[in-house]
Amino acid sequence: MKDSEHPFFRPLWRRVAVVAVCVIWSIIEFATGTPFWGMIALGFAGYAVWQFFYLYKPAEEGKATVEPEPKE
Numbered sequence: 001m002k003d004s005e006h007p008f009f010r011p012l013w014r015r016v017a018v019v020a021v022c023v024i025w026s027i028i029e030f031a032t033g034t035p036f037w038g039m040i041a042l043g044f045a046g047y048a049v050w051q052f053f054y055l056y057k058p059a060e061e062g063k064a065t066v067e068p069e070p071k072e
Contacts, residue, residue, distance in 0.1 A: 004051040015052035019045055 009015050022045035029038035 004056060009052065009056075015048075015056070019048045019052065022048055 009018075022041055026038045026041035026045060029035070029041055
């Protein structure tokens with residue numbers, strides 16, 4: 001999921017919100033008696049934690065996209 005580096009996910013609260021929605025969805029599915037969908041939603045939450053907190057490296061905003069030419 002390369003889209004985890006999208007600028008939308010830079011603020012921490014958005015990444016936390018995505019994980020929270022997946023966990024809440026999983027709880028609702030387990031509470032209504034559909035453990036299959038609960039496990040799928042829990043898998044989404046686990047994958048989101050992996051992408052947004054373990055592997056996430058925020059892009060440097062001041063980083064130049066083109067290398068400056070070396071001066072002689």
